[in-house]
Amino acid sequence: MLRSVAVIAMDGVAAFELGVLAEVFGTDRTADGFPGYRFAVCTPDGGPVRTQSGFHLVPHSDLTPVDHADLVAVPAHAHAKGPTAPEPVLDALRRAHARGAHVLSVCSGAFVLGAAGLLDDRECTTHWNYADDLAHRHPRARVRCNSLYVQDGTVLTSAGTAAGIDACLHLVRQEHGSAIAVKLARRMVVPPHRDGGQAQFIEAPMPRTPDAPTLEPVLGWLVAHLDRNISVDDLAARAHMAPRTFARRFRAETGTTPHDWLTNQRVLLARRLLEETDLGVQAVATRAGFGDAATLRHHFGRRVGATPHAYRTTFRERV
Numbered sequence: 001m002l003r004s005v006a007v008i009a010m011d012g013v014a015a016f017e018l019g020v021l022a023e024v025f026g027t028d029r030t031a032d033g034f035p036g037y038r039f040a041v042c043t044p045d046g047g048p049v050r051t052q053s054g055f056h057l058v059p060h061s062d063l064t065p066v067d068h069a070d071l072v073a074v075p076a077h078a079h080a081k082g083p084t085a086p087e088p089v090l091d092a093l094r095r096a097h098a099r100g101a102h103v104l105s106v107c108s109g110a111f112v113l114g115a116a117g118l119l120d121d122r123e124c125t126t127h128w129n130y131a132d133d134l135a136h137r138h139p140r141a142r143v144r145c146n147s148l149y150v151q152d153g154t155v156l157t158s159a160g161t162a163a164g165i166d167a168c169l170h171l172v173r174q175e176h177g178s179a180i181a182v183k184l185a186r187r188m189v190v191p192p193h194r195d196g197g198q199a200q201f202i203e204a205p206m207p208r209t210p211d212a213p214t215l216e217p218v219l220g221w222l223v224a225h226l227d228r229n230i231s232v233d234d235l236a237a238r239a240h241m242a243p244r245t246f247a248r249r250f251r252a253e254t255g256t257t258p259h260d261w262l263t264n265q266r267v268l269l270a271r272r273l274l275e276e277t278d279l280g281v282q283a284v285a286t287r288a289g290f291g292d293a294a295t296l297r298h299h300f301g302r303r304v305g306a307t308p309h310a311y312r313t314t315f316r317e318r319v
Contacts, residue, residue, distance in 0.1 A: 002102070002175040004038040006069035008089055008112075009059060012078030015051045017106040017164055021073050023188065024168040034184060035176055040065040044086045052078040066092040069101060071171070075164070076107035076127075090116040097154065102171065104156040106164035113157065114138040122152040127160035128198045146197035146305060159198050165190055196306030200314070215239060215253055226266050226289040232258050266290060267303045274312040281308050 005025040009018060018041070026039035039060075043049050046062030066072050072093060084090070093116040097103050105113045110126040111134060113119050119134075119141035126134050131145035144150050149158040149167035158167035169192060173181035178192075185192035218239045222230065235258060236246035250258050270288040273279055279287065285296035293308075300308050 002035070002037065002070045002171070004065070004069045005040070005071045005073065006065040007039075007041045007073045007075065008063070008066065008092070009041050009043050009049055009057060009075065010077055010085060010089065011049045012052050013049060013057065014076035014078070014107065015053045015055075016161055017075035017109070018051075018057075020106060020162075020164040020168060021075060024165070024172065024184070025071070025073075029184075029187070032187075034180065034187075038065075038069075040069070042066055044088055052076075063088060063092045066096055069096065071102040071104060072096040073104040073106070074109035074112045075105075076109050076160075077112070084115045085112045093118060100154060102154050102156060104158070104167060104171065106158050106167070107160045110134055110157045111137070113155065114141060118155055119157075122155055123150050124152065124155070124157040125150045125159050125198075126157060128202050129160070146199045148194060148197055162190075163198075166194055169193070196304060196310065198305075200304045200306050200311060215250065222262065223265055226262075226269050227287055228289065229291075230262065230289075262289075263299055264303065267300055270296060270300060270308065271304070271311065271315075274308055275315045284308065 005021070007018065007021050022039070022041070025037045028036060030036040041057070041059045042061050042063050042065055043059040044063060046059060048056045048058050050056050074093070089112065093103060093113065097118055103113060103118060105126075107127045108130055110119065110124055111130075113124070114134060114137060119138050121140055121142075123142045123144055124134075125131070125144050125147040128145055131143050135141065135143040147159065148163040149156060149170060151170070156167055156171060158164045165188070169181050169185055172184055182192045218235055221238065222235065232247060233243050236243040239246055241249065247258060250261070254261050266288045270284050270290070273284045273287055281296065282293045285291060285293045288296065290296040290299065297307060300306075300311070304311060306314075
């Protein structure tokens with residue numbers, strides 16, 4: 001049972017990500033029927049640390065509580081992708097994991113877990129903007145760049161900022177049951193569970209090909225006519241190439257097939273229509289070139305990780 005939580009804060013700690021952990025585990029709500037936790041913010045030497053926002057934070061303790069905590073959490077830090085965390089911090093994380101404690105990171109805190117060796121041969125995630133760097137720095141880690149959070153054994157990693165809330169609620173649900181997790185989410189005025197992954201938060205602009213202007217007119221025309229039924233043969237003819245030559249050239253310049261590129265562009269258009277218009281799902285499917293709502297849902301779900309309706313609910317611009 002989860003009863004004690006230790007959060008490791010170092011210089012450059014991100015205030016919001018630290019605040020997420022404090023809100024979920026450091027706020028006493030026992031009078032309202034919520035479980036209570038012994039909560040400690042720890043620094044390597046017990047002294048104040050400077051936050052990423054510029055103000056200083058006075059901790060509860062040095063790293064001593066880490067050796068007894070049921071959950072050890074590492075929020076994002078401004079320097080997490082840079083110099084390695086202090087060795088006492090890495091040792092404390094290794095000891096916590098070895099004795100079976102939960103270890104959780106928020107956003108770039110995953111780099112600290114990686115430096116401690118806790119991501120080796122494990123699935124994990126971090127903010128989509130850092131995922132490639134995490135995979136490069138820790139090649140044994142299996143980075144899932146599209147996940148809001150990933151649990152592999154007792155190691156739990158989350159994506160950027162608010163995804164830390166999702167990970168914390170997941171742990172509360174796992175430890176205390178769905179009723180408590182839903183009640184806590186309602187208290188915090190957040191969804192008890194978010195569908196989809198990080199793909200729905202990533203801008204995916206049209207790839208540029210400055211070194212190969214031959215296909216630029218074709219790509220520009222294609223983006224302007226996504227509602228049409230277009231074949232590879234049609235595109236090859238527009239580029240004055242044989243279909244096989246066109247397909248090879250297309251992959252060389254964009255890194256993918258014409259079909260996959262076209263589908264991604266249609267999904268991007270559908271995202272914008274869902275955000276900015278009142279069109280129904282069928283109308284969005286027609287305008288984006290999918291033909292029908294079922295086809296749109298299929299491709300949208302695969303690439304965005306959410307249904308068109310759920311995506312619109314989250315991102316719709318309200319006047």
